[in-house]
Amino acid sequence: MNKTEHITRSSENSSPLGKVDGAFVAILESVSDPEIPVLSIMDMGVVRSAVIENNIVKVEITPTYSGCPAMDVIGDDIKAALKTAGYDSEIELILAPAWTTDWITPRGRKALEDYGIAAPLNAEADKEVLLNGKRLVKCTNCSSTNTRLVSQFGSTACKAQFQCDDCQEPFDYFKCLK
Amino acid sequence: MKQNLYKYILGIADNSLILGQRLGELTGHGPSLETDIACTNISLDFFGQVRSYYQYAAKIAGDKRTEDDIAMLRKEREYVNVLLVEQPNTNFAYTIARQFLFDVYHFLFLTELEKSKDLTLSAIATKSLKEVSYHQRFSTDWLKRLGDGTTESKEKMQEAINDLWTCTDELFHQTEADKAMVKDGIGVDVTALKEVYYKKVNEILEEATLETPESKWFQKGGKQGIHTEHLGYLLSDLQYMQRTYPNMEW
Numbered sequence: 001m002n003k004t005e006h007i008t009r010s011s012e013n014s015s016p017l018g019k020v021d022g023a024f025v026a027i028l029e030s031v032s033d034p035e036i037p038v039l040s041i042m043d044m045g046v047v048r049s050a051v052i053e054n055n056i057v058k059v060e061i062t063p064t065y066s067g068c069p070a071m072d073v074i075g076d077d078i079k080a081a082l083k084t085a086g087y088d089s090e091i092e093l094i095l096a097p098a099w100t101t102d103w104i105t106p107r108g109r110k111a112l113e114d115y116g117i118a119a120p121l122n123a124e125a126d127k128e129v130l131l132n133g134k135r136l137v138k139c140t141n142c143s144s145t146n147t148r149l150v151s152q153f154g155s156t157a158c159k160a161q162f163q164c165d166d167c168q169e170p171f172d173y174f175k176c177l178k
Numbered sequence: 179m180k181q182n183l184y185k186y187i188l189g190i191a192d193n194s195l196i197l198g199q200r201l202g203e204l205t206g207h208g209p210s211l212e213t214d215i216a217c218t219n220i221s222l223d224f225f226g227q228v229r230s231y232y233q234y235a236a237k238i239a240g241d242k243r244t245e246d247d248i249a250m251l252r253k254e255r256e257y258v259n260v261l262l263v264e265q266p267n268t269n270f271a272y273t274i275a276r277q278f279l280f281d282v283y284h285f286l287f288l289t290e291l292e293k294s295k296d297l298t299l300s301a302i303a304t305k306s307l308k309e310v311s312y313h314q315r316f317s318t319d320w321l322k323r324l325g326d327g328t329t330e331s332k333e334k335m336q337e338a339i340n341d342l343w344t345c346t347d348e349l350f351h352q353t354e355a356d357k358a359m360v361k362d363g364i365g366v367d368v369t370a371l372k373e374v375y376y377k378k379v380n381e382i383l384e385e386a387t388l389e390t391p392e393s394k395w396f397q398k399g400g401k402q403g404i405h406t407e408h409l410g411y412l413l414s415d416l417q418y419m420q421r422t423y424p425n426m427e428w
Contacts (some may be wrong), residue, residue, distance in 0.1 A: 063305075065226060066229070066306060066309060067222035067225045067226025067227070095301045095304075095305050096297070096300075096301035096305075098305040098308065130315065150212060152315060152319075153219040153312075153316070157219050157222055157223060157309075161212065
């Protein structure tokens, strides 16, 4: 609990990928979410910007959920990756604009599905699924939508638990956050 | 230092800290695996929100105190959370009733705080609202399931609602810091939330086939630091490591 946190407001950062200097894209893509190792932090949309100033790379990241314990690890992993590439860096945690699942890239969504985590539906469908028990989430094993919500909360803050009633596979669904 | 703003932030943050700690007590003790995970996930959201608030409070305080000092090293009378959030878990009906009665308030409160002139508070509110909408779904869902469930679950749910009802009015009391912050366009006028809160709560209680308590007698004092006996025990757990090993870090 000793990292400093700054909160800035900027509307220009609201794209899926923020202002990331080309030189750092590949390095940052090599860093993954420790809870979901197949997903790079770039595809996750948590990197808001990475620019070099006075020989120090300033990286802004945004938490998925406020209490996400992965954020400190991600910060350390970014520093280590940049250090290996010869850069010193500073990590800043920013809260605004707030992260949304819309920032997960198409490649990121595919990586999630391949890993066995159903990617978030749109906000409307998400509500139907979590509140009204509609069967819309595709099973990550057999692609059937004959799936039901087991619990709105799953193995991490960002996921809900589901089970497929066709193939019986239990799986995680990445909740829509908008 | 901006004394009123500092106090105002603590007023919001302490609610989340204490409720987060209460829910955290359920780790490994929830009635089922799913509810255990849900309660502790909600707890984690609260702790995340609390960090943002206390970091901001530490910045406003402008002395050597850190977010950890503010969270861990105050005495009981210096915590200004409402009495509702410090009430013990007792049984799952109490846990759900406490959560439901707080979530409905929390959602309304943050919706207003999002409009604050203070950009940091507004940003924290925006971020938290997304999480709190999930909390409210969870507690409302269980309230209905238990209220409109078996004879026993209904009885227990009603008892918990009746008991905790006396702690709801305090949510809408204003402190001096509140009044000053409302005047500056930073704070939320909680008195204006009261009507819509009880309307919403009554509607959901009705859906859950539960009675709205008629009691007109309410507890108060938390916002002034006068707590029920439960808070001391909670703090002795929460603060144990910092008190035993001062300045320890993970």
